[in-house]
Amino acid sequence: MSSPLSRVNSSAATLTKNRTEGSVTPASGMCVTCVDGCVGMCEIGKSAYRGHEVIYPQPFGVITTASEKQYPVDYSHLNIMGTAVGAQGIEADSDKAIFPNVNLEVHFGNDNGIKYRLPWIIPGIGSTNIAKNNWEGLAIGSAISGTGLTIGENVAGMDPQAVIKNGRVVDTVDLKRRVKLYQDYQIDGYGAIIVQANVEDTRLGAQEYAIEKLGVEFVELKWGQGAKNIGGEVKVNDLKKAQMLHDRGYVVLPDPTDPAVIKAFERGSFREFERHSRVGMVEEEAFAKRVEELRAAGAKYVSLKTGAYRPVDLARAIAWSVKYGIDYLTVDGAGGGTGMSPWRMMNEWGIPPVELHTLLYRYAKRLHDKGAK
Ligand code: SF4
Numbered sequence: 001m002s003s004p005l006s007r008v009n010s011s012a013a014t015l016t017k018n019r020t021e022g023s024v025t026p027a028s029g030m031c032v033t034c035v036d037g038c039v040g041m042c043e044i045g046k047s048a049y050r051g052h053e054v055i056y057p058q059p060f061g062v063i064t065t066a067s068e069k070q071y072p073v074d075y076s077h078l079n080i081m082g083t084a085v086g087a088q089g090i091e092a093d094s095d096k097a098i099f100p101n102v103n104l105e106v107h108f109g110n111d112n113g114i115k116y117r118l119p120w121i122i123p124g125i126g127s128t129n130i131a132k133n134n135w136e137g138l139a140i141g142s143a144i145s146g147t148g149l150t151i152g153e154n155v156a157g158m159d160p161q162a163v164i165k166n167g168r169v170v171d172t173v174d175l176k177r178r179v180k181l182y183q184d185y186q187i188d189g190y191g192a193i194i195v196q197a198n199v200e201d202t203r204l205g206a207q208e209y210a211i212e213k214l215g216v217e218f219v220e221l222k223w224g225q226g227a228k229n230i231g232g233e234v235k236v237n238d239l240k241k242a243q244m245l246h247d248r249g250y251v252v253l254p255d256p257t258d259p260a261v262i263k264a265f266e267r268g269s270f271r272e273f274e275r276h277s278r279v280g281m282v283e284e285e286a287f288a289k290r291v292e293e294l295r296a297a298g299a300k301y302v303s304l305k306t307g308a309y310r311p312v313d314l315a316r317a318i319a320w321s322v323k324y325g326i327d328y329l330t331v332d333g334a335g336g337g338t339g340m341s342p343w344r345m346m347n348e349w350g351i352p353p354v355e356l357h358t359l360l361y362r363y364a365k366r367l368h369d370k371g372a373k
Helices: 043-054 129-133 135-145 174-185 199-204 206-214 239-247 259-267 284-297 311-323 343-348 353-369
Strands: 106-108 114-116 121-125 148-151 163-165 168-171 192-197 218-222 233-236 251-253 273-276 301-306 328-331
Touching: 121 135, 129 135, 135 148, 135 174, 148 174, 168 206, 174 192, 174 206, 192 199, 192 206, 192 301, 199 206, 206 218, 206 284, 218 284, 233 239, 239 251, 239 259, 239 273, 284 301, 284 311, 301 311, 311 328, 311 353, 328 353
Parallel strands: 121 148, 148 192, 192 218, 218 301, 301 328
Antiparallel strands: 106 114, 163 168, 233 273, 251 273
8 A cells, every 4th residue: 555645633743643653544644543532632633622733833933844745756856967978067177177176156137147156045034033043154154155045024024123114114123133144244246135025024115125224135026925825924922022013014813902802811811922924916017016116226136936836826927037027036845944834735735846846947948949038
């Protein structure tokens, strides 16, 4: 019997397990005998009495996390095909083709002006504590390596010390620190610090602030939290902070300005608010307008990040990127992150990475064959 692709109803990510480990019904993940009186250690059991805790991978804020779904083909099944003839990234000369001489530098963007010493990018580390607490390593490491680092969503909006006037960001502590740390260690213009935005960041003018006040040249548009068509959630265990986020335009549940909710929180009836960000509703006209606005604000480079959507959305992303002169497109396999996507979505949402990137190649080739650049 083949093993199921998905492991459901129990995972270290949701701190759940089966009572009859080793004898589990594949379709539901339930114990083959679900016994009356079980305390409910599995996801179904735990969600019956601690519902929300089973939605996101745990413990929140101090993890990075990734899907455990076993696709028929994934990147671990692919090997690199070396060759005995010739060389790439170095002259085909035995005396020159030694390890420290290899050149992995890449140049890209519409004007080919983005230059990385190494061909990778960290694609979006946002307002979670795991990002904040490890920022020195991420920023300094990326900067001295000459690679790209993307500051994810909500960093300005979640910063209690940010100054917001008339609904727009005018000063920050966290975003400023993150950008400056990277800039201070950047060498000879290699690499880039990139600032992402979701619906709330856009309303707060976080990218305009980053461009105008922090000298950021590179900004990224995003079609939903975690490269999926969802909003992001964080837990807030402080009433004042929940009220501040509510004032800044976030959806905070339950309403922290409602006197009955305040009383219930102070009584200890519940201990955490949920801060949700909104789902972006993608329309071509608005997308084109936003690209124009960012360029007018001074953005030298504009990128787009997409990911776990259906094929037509990937086609849309690549077609619009070409049409509106996006400098590069990130297509995220969406199988992991800093834990702001629901655990089931990390496992069960969108096209698996190998197939997604195969489609990307086919769509790009089709446009290229028609003369697109
Ligand atoms: S509630 Fe049922 S399925 Fe869940 S762990 Fe207990 S016995 Fe197993």
